[in-house]
Amino acid sequence: MELKIALLAGDGIGPEVIEQAVKVSDAVAKKFNHKITWVPALTGAAAIDAVGDPYPDETHDICASSDAVLFGAIGHPRFDNDPSAKVRPEQGLLKMRKKLGLFANVRPTFTFPSLIDKSPLKRERIEGTDLVFLRELTGGIYFGKKGREQNGDVAYDHCVYSKDEVRRLAKKGFEMAMTRGKKLCCVDKANVLETSRLWRETVQAMEKDYPEVEVSYEFVDAVAMRLVQWPNSYDVLITENLFGDILTDEASVISGSMGLMPSASVGSKVSLFEPIHGSYPQAAGKNIANPLATVLSAAMMFETGFGLNDEGAAIREVVNKSLSEGIVTEDLADGEKSYGTSEVGDWLAQNI
Amino acid sequence: MELKIALLAGDGIGPEVIEQAVKVSDAVAKKFNHKITWVPALTGAAAIDAVGDPYPDETHDICASSDAVLFGAIGHPRFDNDPSAKVRPEQGLLKMRKKLGLFANVRPTFTFPSLIDKSPLKRERIEGTDLVFLRELTGGIYFGKKGREQNGDVAYDHCVYSKDEVRRLAKKGFEMAMTRGKKLCCVDKANVLETSRLWRETVQAMEKDYPEVEVSYEFVDAVAMRLVQWPNSYDVLITENLFGDILTDEASVISGSMGLMPSASVGSKVSLFEPIHGSYPQAAGKNIANPLATVLSAAMMFETGFGLNDEGAAIREVVNKSLSEGIVTEDLADGEKSYGTSEVGDWLAQNI
Numbered sequence: 120m121e122l123k124i125a126l127l128a129g130d131g132i133g134p135e136v137i138e139q140a141v142k143v144s145d146a147v148a149k150k151f152n153h154k155i156t157w158v159p160a161l162t163g164a165a166a167i168d169a170v171g172d173p174y175p176d177e178t179h180d181i182c183a184s185s186d187a188v189l190f191g192a193i194g195h196p197r198f199d200n201d202p203s204a205k206v207r208p209e210q211g212l213l214k215m216r217k218k219l220g221l222f223a224n225v226r227p228t229f230t231f232p233s234l235i236d237k238s239p240l241k242r243e244r245i246e247g248t249d250l251v252f253l254r255e256l257t258g259g260i261y262f263g264k265k266g267r268e269q270n271g272d273v274a275y276d277h278c279v280y281s282k283d284e285v286r287r288l289a290k291k292g293f294e295m296a297m298t299r300g301k302k303l304c305c306v307d308k309a310n311v312l313e314t315s316r317l318w319r320e321t322v323q324a325m326e327k328d329y330p331e332v333e334v335s336y337e338f339v340d341a342v343a344m345r346l347v348q349w350p351n352s353y354d355v356l357i358t359e360n361l362f363g364d365i366l367t368d369e370a371s372v373i374s375g376s377m378g379l380m381p382s383a384s385v386g387s388k389v390s391l392f393e394p395i396h397g398s399y400p401q402a403a404g405k406n407i408a409n410p411l412a413t414v415l416s417a418a419m420m421f422e423t424g425f426g427l428n429d430e431g432a433a434i435r436e437v438v439n440k441s442l443s444e445g446i447v448t449e450d451l452a453d454g455e456k457s458y459g460t461s462e463v464g465d466w467l468a469q470n471i
Numbered sequence: 472m473e474l475k476i477a478l479l480a481g482d483g484i485g486p487e488v489i490e491q492a493v494k495v496s497d498a499v500a501k502k503f504n505h506k507i508t509w510v511p512a513l514t515g516a517a518a519i520d521a522v523g524d525p526y527p528d529e530t531h532d533i534c535a536s537s538d539a540v541l542f543g544a545i546g547h548p549r550f551d552n553d554p555s556a557k558v559r560p561e562q563g564l565l566k567m568r569k570k571l572g573l574f575a576n577v578r579p580t581f582t583f584p585s586l587i588d589k590s591p592l593k594r595e596r597i598e599g600t601d602l603v604f605l606r607e608l609t610g611g612i613y614f615g616k617k618g619r620e621q622n623g624d625v626a627y628d629h630c631v632y633s634k635d636e637v638r639r640l641a642k643k644g645f646e647m648a649m650t651r652g653k654k655l656c657c658v659d660k661a662n663v664l665e666t667s668r669l670w671r672e673t674v675q676a677m678e679k680d681y682p683e684v685e686v687s688y689e690f691v692d693a694v695a696m697r698l699v700q701w702p703n704s705y706d707v708l709i710t711e712n713l714f715g716d717i718l719t720d721e722a723s724v725i726s727g728s729m730g731l732m733p734s735a736s737v738g739s740k741v742s743l744f745e746p747i748h749g750s751y752p753q754a755a756g757k758n759i760a761n762p763l764a765t766v767l768s769a770a771m772m773f774e775t776g777f778g779l780n781d782e783g784a785a786i787r788e789v790v791n792k793s794l795s796e797g798i799v800t801e802d803l804a805d806g807e808k809s810y811g812t813s814e815v816g817d818w819l820a821q822n823i
C-alpha cells in the first residue's frame with residue numbers, strides 16, 4: 120500500500136516519541152511491503168511560536184489530504200498559568216478535532232501481563248481488564264459558547280448536545296460492543312443535567328436495534344468509583360466529551376502507566392492516532408520519555424486506520440517483547456537498567 | 472447544650488442508617504450532658520410520594536430553624552431511567568443546598584489502619600492518606616439554565632461562576648490548609664473552560680494573603696489520575712461542583728469502602744451532615760447497610776457543627792473500636808461473622 124501520513128509532533132515530548140513511532144512504522148512498512156510518505160506539519164505551542172496559530176490552515180490541508188494523522192502531544196505550561204492568554208496550544212487540538220470531524224475518541228484500557236504489578240491497583244482487581252471508552256469529541260461544553268459578563272467577574276461555558284451527535288457516537292458504541300463482550304455502559308449525570316437526559320433517552324431508543332447488547336446506565340460519579348474498584352466488569356463505555364476526558368485519564372491508571380495507552384480519534388475520512396499522555400514538558404529533550412503509547416497508537420493506525428491487522432499485530436508483539444525483556448524507559452524500569460527513548464525505538468524497529 | 476437537629480432520612484437505606492446515627496448521638500449526648508431534640512422531616516422520593524415536592528417548604532422551615540441537619544440519602548431508580556420525569560428526588564437535595572446556603576461541601580478522605588487492606592489500591596500507595604475536598608455546592612452547571620430546543624432534539628446546560636462564588640469557597644480552602652498541611656490544590660480545566668480560567672485567576676489573586684500555603688493548579692483529568700496513583704501527595708483540594716462530585720466519589724475508593732465516608736455541607740448558619748454514599752435501593756429494608764458513614768457524619772456534626780470536639784472524638788473512637796473488634800456489616804466482614812445495621816448501631820451506642 121502507498122500511505123501518506125500527516126506527522127504532527129506538537130509540544131514537549133511530542134517530537135521525541137513521534138520519532139520512535141516513525142521508526143517502528145517504517146520497519147513494519149518495509150517488512151510488509153508498504154510505502155509510507157510522512158508529511159510533517161506544525162501544531163500546538165510550536166505552531167503558535169512559528170505562525171501564531173496552534174492549528175494553521177496549512178496543517179489542516181495536510182491532515183485532510185492524508186490517509187491518517189499521527190499525533191504527539193500538545194500543551195505548554197507557559198500558557199496554563201496565564202488565564203488571560205489569548206491563543207492556547209489546546210485550541211489547536213480542539214480545532215483539529217472539529218475540522219477533521221473526529222467525533223469519537225476510542226481509548227482502550229487493558230493490562231500487560233508483565234506490568235500488572237506496576238499498577239497502583241491490586242492484581243486481583245485488574246486482571247483481565249479489557250475495556251474501551253468511546254468519548255464524544257466534538258461537542259458538549261468544550262465547544263459551546265463561552266465568555267465573560269459583568270466586567271469579567273462572571274464566566275460561563277455552555278454545554279450543548281443534539282440527538283444526532285449522541286446517536287452517531289452511540290452507534291459506534293453499540294457496533295463495537297457487538298464485536299466484543301456485548302456490554303455497553305452509558306455514562307451520564309441524568310439525575311442533574313438535561314444534556315445527560317438527552318443522552319440517556321437517545322441511547323434507550325437505540326437499544327431495540329441491538330437486542331443482543333446488554334445496556335446499562337450509570338452516573339458519572341458512580342463510574343469514577345467503580346472504574347477503579349471493578350474495572351473488569353466493564354466492556355464498552357460511551358460518554359460525553361468532558362466526562363470522557365476525566366474518566367479515560369483515570370482509567371489509564373489501571374494499566375500501571377499512562378505512558379502505554381494509545382488512542383484513535385475517528386469520525387470522517389481521516390482518522391487521528393495519538394498517545395493519551397500529555398506533553399510532559401519536564402521530560403522534554405531528555406531522551407527519557409516512554410515512546411510506547413505513541414508506538415501503540417501507530418499499531419492502532421495500521422489496524423483501524425488502514426485495516427492492516429497483521430502489521431498492527433507485529434507492532435504489539437514487539438512491544439510485548441520489549442516489556443518482557445526489560446528494554447524499557449526508566450518509568451517502567453523499577454530501578455533496574457533502563458534505556459533512552461530513542462534506544463527503545465531503535466530496539467523495537469530492529470526487532471520487528 | 473440544648474440541640475435541635477433536623478432529621479432527614481430520605482430514601483433507600485437512608486432511614487436505616489440515620490436511625491443508628493441517632494442512637495449513637497443520643498448516647499454521646501447522654502454521656503456529655505446535652506439534650507438533643509430530633510425533628511424529622513420529609514425529603515426525596517419519600518417527600519414526592521407524600522406531598523409531591525422533594526423538599527417541601529415545611530421541611531425547609533424545620534431545617535432553617537434547627538442547629539444542624541442530619542441527612543440520610545436521596546434517590547430512587549424509578550426516576551433514573553425515566554428521562555421525562557418532571558419531579559426528581561435529587562431536585563430536593565439541590566433545592567435544599569441552595570436554600571440553606573450550603574455552598575461548600577467538605578469531604579475528608581482518610582484510611583482506617585484496620586481496613587487498609589480492603590482498598591483496591593495497594594497499601595504503599597494509600598498509607599498516610601489524609602486529604603480533604605472542598606467542593607463548591609451551589610453553583611456551576613448544577614444550577615445554571617437548562618432546557619431543550621428544536622422540539623426537544625437539542626439539550627443544554629449552562630455552567631456559570633462568579634468571582635464571589637469562587638472566592639468564598641477558596642477562602643475556606645486556604646483557611647483549612649492553614650490548619651492542616653498548608654497545601655492547596657485548585658482543580659480545574661483551565662485549558663478549555665472559561666469558568667475554570669475564572670477559578671484559576673481568582674485563586675491566584677488570593678495567594679498573597681496566605682503566603683504560607685503552597686498552592687498548585689492541576690487539570691481535572693490529571694487529578695483523576697493522580698488521586699489514585701499518589702493520594703497521599705494531596706492535602707486540601709478545592710474545586711467546582713461537577714468536578715467535585717466526580718472526584719470525591721473516586722476518592723472514596725481509597726478508604727476501601729464508600730460506606731465509611733462522611734461529609735459536611737456548610738456556608739451559612741445551619742450546616743448539613745450526610746454520608747457520601749447514595750440511597751443504595753437494592754439494600755433498603757434488609758438491615759445490611761453500613762451505618763458508619765452516617766455515624767461519622769454525626770461526629771462531624773458535633774465537631775464542626777457544634778464545636779464539641781470531645782463528643783466527636785468519642786464517636787470516632789467507638790467506630791475504630793468496632794472496626795478492630797470486627798463488629799461490622801457484611802460489606803466489611805470479608806466472609807467472617809457480620810452484624811446487621813441496627814446491631815452495629817446498638818453496639819456503638821452501648822460502647823460510647
Ligand SMILES: CC(C)[C@H](C(=O)O)[C@@H](O)C(=O)O
Pocket residue numbers: 193194209212364662663692
Ligand atoms: C489537552 C486537552 C485539551 C485535551 C482534552 O481535554 O480533550 C486532553 O486532555 C485530551 O484528553 O486529549
Ligand SMILES: CC(C)[C@H](C(=O)O)[C@@H](O)C(=O)O
Pocket residue numbers: 310311340545546561564716
Ligand atoms: C444525588 C446527586 C444530585 C448528588 C450530586 O451530584 O451532588 C450526589 O451525587 C452527591 O454527590 O451528593
